[in-house]
Every structure is written in structure tokens, then in C-alpha cells.
Amino acid sequence: MYTIGQVSEMFSLPVSTLRYYDKEGLFPDMERKSGIRQFSEKEVDALRVIECLKASGLEIREIKQFMQWCSEGPSTFEKRRQLFANRKAALEEELAQLNKTMDMLKYKCWYYEQALKNGSEEPILALLPDHLPEEIQKLYDNCHK
Amino acid sequence: MYTIGQVSEMFSLPVSTLRYYDKEGLFPDMERKSGIRQFSEKEVDALRVIECLKASGLEIREIKQFMQWCSEGPSTFEKRRQLFANRKAALEEELAQLNKTMDMLKYKCWYYEQALKNGSEEPILALLPDHLPEEIQKLYDNCHK
């Protein structure tokens, strides 16, 4: 059993955030002793999942839904599986988009390195839209389509 | 030259968002004709960069700074290069984190497939923390460290 302060330390999360999560229903079965929250292994595990779901883009109220499914037992396995499958698909999408963004950033890094070397953007702009060096052209095409 | 409505169509962005960007200083040199905004190729290009910088996690006021550097000419090449280099490093970090999140999602997908097959979580929990099937163990380790 942990106090809210100990859990705050473990996860580097402010105590106020943990209380907020609790108020939002993210720890549906957490116990209390004379008003004071008792975080068990169960809540600590839940918090790990919460961090993951948050990182995958889920909103608090959807995480609450998931936590409620968890405390309803095996009848909600399919719903939970669906949730993770949907999150996985959404994150794959997002990663693909971020990789495009990354190519734009790489292109722009190259662009400004050249601009600094030349003291001007003109010589680079003259190569657009399809006479850039091969590697750079790939980046440019990938993020301009 | 484009009207705000045409640009809104081109980028699938609400007109109100374009006006908001303008108010925030993201188009520092945009012209007007009797009060009406004239989007030139320059502003359209700017908007492409804005979308990229936003996707990379930059805030509006930082994008404004960048746009101002752009209209100050070659003396700011180095600052602009730095900006993109920093963004690239930050996005690499973020991608690494998201890949961990992805491993957690994959693990959870597997977990609930098994739970559904077995009708219970117990047989899986018995394999923790290091007797999972090889491929799954990798995912589990990668997101629990």
C-alpha cells in the first residue's frame, strides 16, 4: 500500500494530478482509510496503463470507461481488446504522419545549411521542384505530396 | 492571389482559423485590398510550413517568431537552421516514446486475445514477468523498462 505522496514520487506526477484522476473515476475501486487514499499494486498498475493510453491519445473520459470495464470482469474482454486494437491503428496513422513531418524537418535542416553556405536561398530555390540532390529530393517529395 | 475562402478550401482549414493565424502574426507581410486579405504564393508556402511546425509540436508564438525571422532575410539563416535542428531532435525523442507506447498497445492486444481465448486473465498473469512467448516478451520488456 502506498500513500498519494509515494505514488506521486514513483511516477513523477504532482499529487494534484493523482487526485484529479481519482475524481475523474480512473481508480474505480480504490480504498480509503479514514478518508485517506490507499494506492495498492492494482492502482499502480492502472496508472501505468493510464500513462500508455494517454500517450496513445486517449481522453480521460475514455480511460475512465476502460477502467470501469476492467472492474466489470471477463465479460468486457472483447470491448477492451477492441479499444487497444483501435488505439494501435490510430497510433500507426499518427506515426506515419509524424514520419512525413520528420522528412520535412530534415529537408529544412539541409535547406538552411545550404542557405548558410551560400549566403542566399536563391540557388536552392532554383533546384525546385525536382532537381534537388537525390537523397534530399526523396525527403522533399515525401513531405510535399 | 487567393481569397481567404479559397485558402480555407485548399488546406481544409476553417476561415476562422486562418484569421486567427493572421491575428497571431503568422503572415507578417500579407497584403490587403480595401481591408480584404490577399493570400499570395508566399502565404500559401508559409501555411505549409506552419502545418509542419505545428505537427512537430511548436506553439503558435514560436511559429510567429520563425515567420518574423523569414521576413528579416539572410541574417536569420542560422536561427532558422537551429530551430529546425531542435525540432528534429525533439521529434526523434517523441517518436522513440511513441514506439514504446506502440509496443505496450501490441502487448495489450495480444493479452486480450489470449484472455478471450481462455476466458480468463489468470493463465497470462502466471507468465509474468519473464515467461511470456519470446516475441511478446520483447514487447513487454520494451515498454516496462
Place this chain on the structure above:
DNA sequence: GCTTGACCTGAAGTCAGCTTTAGGTTCTAA
């Protein structure tokens, strides 16, 4: 018994990034 630090609550405040509202102006086509 008393102090002090960690806990508790409900309500209000904050922040970014828009969106909506209300009221007005300008352009376009019949």
C-alpha cells in the same frame, strides 16, 4: 497535548488554440 507535515475537499483559475457571436463592409451578378 501540541506542533507540523501530509493528507483531504470543492470551487475557481489557467492555458492553448480555436470557434462563435454580433454587427458591420465589400464584391458580384442579375
Place this chain on the structure above:
DNA sequence: TTAGAACCTAAAGCTGACTTCAGGTCAAGC
């Protein structure tokens, strides 16, 4: 020339995820 679509502004409103505040309770050591 006039209707109506598309433009304009300033200001207020919204949303999600917290954070801060004011005021109170609990527990451990002296």
C-alpha cells in the same frame, strides 16, 4: 441598383487537462 454571398472586426465563449486556493482533518514525533 440591389440582393445576397463572402469578407471584416473585437470580444466573448469553449474544451481538456490540469493547477491553485481556501479552509479543514489526520497522524507521527517531541
